[in-house]
Structures are given as C-alpha cells and as structure tokens.
Amino acid sequence: MFRRLPDELLTSAPAVTILIDGRPFAARAGDSVAAALLASGRPACRTTAASGDPRGPFCMMGVCFDCLVVIDGRANQQGCLVAVAEGMEVETQKGARDSGIRRRT
Amino acid sequence: MGGGAQFDVAVIGGGLVGGAIAFGLRALGPRLLLLDEGDQAFRAARGNFGLVWVQGKGAGLPRYGAWTQRSRREWPRFAAEVFDASGLDVALSQRGGIHLCLDPRELEARAAALAALVDQPGFERYDYEVLDRNALAKQLPGLGIDVAGGTWCSLDGHCNPLRLLHGLHLALQRAGCVLRPQHPVARITPRADRFDVATPAGTFTAERVVVAAGLGSVKLAPMVGLAAPLRPQKGQVIALERMRPFLPLPLSTLRQTDDGTVLIGDSQEEGGLDETVALPVLAAMAARAVRAFPALRAAHVNRTWAALRVMSPDGFPIYAQSAAHPGAFLAACHSGVTLAAVHAEVLAPAIAAGSLPPSLAPFSPRRFDVPQAA
Numbered sequence: 236m237f238r239r240l241p242d243e244l245l246t247s248a249p250a251v252t253i254l255i256d257g258r259p260f261a262a263r264a265g266d267s268v269a270a271a272l273l274a275s276g277r278p279a280c281r282t283t284a285a286s287g288d289p290r291g292p293f294c295m296m297g298v299c300f301d302c303l304v305v306i307d308g309r310a311n312q313q314g315c316l317v318a319v320a321e322g323m324e325v326e327t328q329k330g331a332r333d334s335g336i337r338r339r340t
Numbered sequence: 341m342g343g344g345a346q347f348d349v350a351v352i353g354g355g356l357v358g359g360a361i362a363f364g365l366r367a368l369g370p371r372l373l374l375l376d377e378g379d380q381a382f383r384a385a386r387g388n389f390g391l392v393w394v395q396g397k398g399a400g401l402p403r404y405g406a407w408t409q410r411s412r413r414e415w416p417r418f419a420a421e422v423f424d425a426s427g428l429d430v431a432l433s434q435r436g437g438i439h440l441c442l443d444p445r446e447l448e449a450r451a452a453a454l455a456a457l458v459d460q461p462g463f464e465r466y467d468y469e470v471l472d473r474n475a476l477a478k479q480l481p482g483l484g485i486d487v488a489g490g491t492w493c494s495l496d497g498h499c500n501p502l503r504l505l506h507g508l509h510l511a512l513q514r515a516g517c518v519l520r521p522q523h524p525v526a527r528i529t530p531r532a533d534r535f536d537v538a539t540p541a542g543t544f545t546a547e548r549v550v551v552a553a554g555l556g557s558v559k560l561a562p563m564v565g566l567a568a569p570l571r572p573q574k575g576q577v578i579a580l581e582r583m584r585p586f587l588p589l590p591l592s593t594l595r596q597t598d599d600g601t602v603l604i605g606d607s608q609e610e611g612g613l614d615e616t617v618a619l620p621v622l623a624a625m626a627a628r629a630v631r632a633f634p635a636l637r638a639a640h641v642n643r644t645w646a647a648l649r650v651m652s653p654d655g656f657p658i659y660a661q662s663a664a665h666p667g668a669f670l671a672a673c674h675s676g677v678t679l680a681a682v683h684a685e686v687l688a689p690a691i692a693a694g695s696l697p698p699s700l701a702p703f704s705p706r707r708f709d710v711p712q713a714a
Binding site (some may be wrong): 284285309311330331332333334335336337 | 481482581582583584586599600633635636638639640
C-alpha cells in the first residue's frame, strides 16, 4: 500500500534503526513514528479501547488519534507527532492503556 | 382529560429532569409534548458527573434523604425500563461508593457530618463505614500513601448520564411523543381550560404544563404562579484518557466510566451564568486526584468542561403545583441523575393523576417564604 519514494528523490537522510514490536526496522532520520510504521508495511498499529478493532495512522497531523502506540514504554503516544530516534522501541497498543494499577480480583 | 388543547401535558425542558418526567408520562404518546431550548441552553444534563449517590444527602431535610434512597431503590427498574424502551444500556452500577478524604481533619469532619446526618429525627438510617487509609486501600488498589481515609456506603453507585439523556429522548420518540428541540419557551399564558405555551416557532396548547427547564425555570415558573429561586453553581470536570478498568467503585469526586474513561470533578463555584473552565481550579482538582491515585500522574487529559448545577437556596429539590393554576407543576433540582428514577416512577404518575402526594410537601418553594430571623 505504502511505498517510499525512489532513492534518487529522497534527501540523503541517514538510516535510523528502531524496534517495532521487538523487530528492527530501518527508518530514516526525520520520519515520524507513524510514517515509519506505514513504511514498514503494517496497516494497523493498535486496537481500539471500545471495540478492539484494528486501527492505523490516518491523518498524519495529530488530529485523528488513530496512530496511538506505546513508545519506549509510554502508552497512548501519537505516532505521527513523535520523530524516530535510534534504538526507539515502538509497540502495538492493544486496547486501552494500562493505568499501572493492579486491580485485585 | 380532553377539551380543546393540542396536548394533555407539555413538559418544558428536555434535560434529565424534564426528560425523566416525560419518560414517566410517555404512555400519553402523541398527547405529550416535550419542548427544549436546544444545545445552546445551560444544560446541566450534558455536563454532569453521573453519580447515583446517597451518602451525605439529607442534612437539614430528612425527607430528602428518604427521597434519594427511594430513587436508589427504583433505579434498577428504571434503568431496565429505559433499556427496554430505547435499547440503550445506561451502565448502572450500584455496588457502593466512597467519599475520599485526603487529610485527617477532612476525615474527622466527614465522619462527624455523617453521624449527625443519620441521627436526625425522622431520618431513614443507612449504614456506612469510616475507613482509614489501609482499610480503604483494600477496596481501592493504587490508593496514595498519604490519603487519610474515607467513608464507604453500600447504597452508592453511578451510571452513564449521557446515555441516559439519549435513552430518555429515544424512548419518547419511540412512544410517539412530540419532541421539539430548538423551541425555547418565551411565555406561558394560563387560560381557563389550558395553557398557551409560546415559542418563536409557534404557540402550543396543553391542559397541563410541567416547568422543568433548569435555570430557565427562574423566568418561566412565575408565569404560572410559582417561584423558582434557583441559582447556577459551576462544576468543572476533567476527563482523562480511557484506561483499562482499575477503579472498582466510584468516588464522589473521581470515577471510571464503563468504557474506561476516568472523570475527575469536585469543584463548586458561585459565579453566575459562566460555563468557562479555569486552569487554577482544574490544576487543584488534578493535584488532588494524583494524591489519591499517584499513577494518574502519567495519564493524559482528553477534555475539560464546566457545567452549571441548578441550585435552590437550601440545595434541596423544588417540587410544586401551582395554587393559582393547578394544571401547572414545577420540578427543579441539582441531582437530575440520582433522582431520575423517582421523577419517572413517582413524580410523573402524580402529575398525571393531577396532584402531588403529601410526601412531596416538604419540597414546596413555600419553604423559602419564611421570614428570616434576625
């Protein structure tokens, strides 16, 4: 679905390696996390809190909140508003974020 | 009923009070009219917190404590009726609730106030517990270490108030009642056999009118010989992002909704018809919430809003039937969610029957006519 522009049209942005769900991916400096996720070939990066349906980056400008991911352990981060950094760990967000409070059963 | 009027009953106000009364009258079908100012109204029903709450209510008027407890008992049946009539689940949960006290002095004052409340002559007593921090933490995982404690009452609960408002409106539509949003009432004129209710979009006639227009009732009630000395009291609410369920019970100032959103709301501000949010108050609310549950420090704020409570001079509801125009009724209160069940199940049938029961006499606005002692 998404392809990067041919190399000759790109600036010579250096590669930045991030981890997506534990697997290395070569993003480019200046990519947003959402752009890197799309370039990695995955259409969805989370499941919704309400219905559990898959969602992926949509507006790419901070409005739709559909690109929420866990970045370096912090949940509910808008992937389109965060730039990739070397070694960054990006994880699929499943449902609502965890409050960190353990509920007794 | 009969005669020449278009409607048997016109309910003025489509918020939770008017909506619940109309819901209780929905068997009238096309003979019931609900007039509503529209979304530009100061609408408490769109901004409230959603508690179905008992503990702490009724100091100074035991009858209000009993009325509140009756509504709590009616709530499960009412919620089931709303579901049957609208298909919407209002997410009623009545498994108890907690009033949190951050400081020891707060807890002391709260315990004394509750003891005095249930000891009032004629008060319908209920059980509650004063819990210290460690006892409370057993019920509330994640509770902050420097919380003094709180009071727990098994009668408290919460629901989804927006779904309730929506459900009431849907049920009325499905029952064939006539809903007219964007119809602010400019004038009610009592006639010999009916009331003329004038709006910019035309005049409607009804044999009975119920003024349930929240703060709008201040202007409308005197047109039918009733007094509605109501004032706005601002409450601000913070909505955090959705989180996985962690809070098993609602607190009076913090609750997690059925879909995971955490709501924080504990401001009470006197300042007229002002619905603006203010950062200093929101910051204080957020700080208290973080002290209660330190993990909330990391949570995002999704929205904030303010809404105006409909307050009477003594804080209790006002129900009245006009002596001059007995077909006219007034209902006003700030507990539109908690009391929705009795408004639908008790107040509405009384209005249909033509008079309010003696048990509602303590809520007459005539109580405000007593001259103040010097």
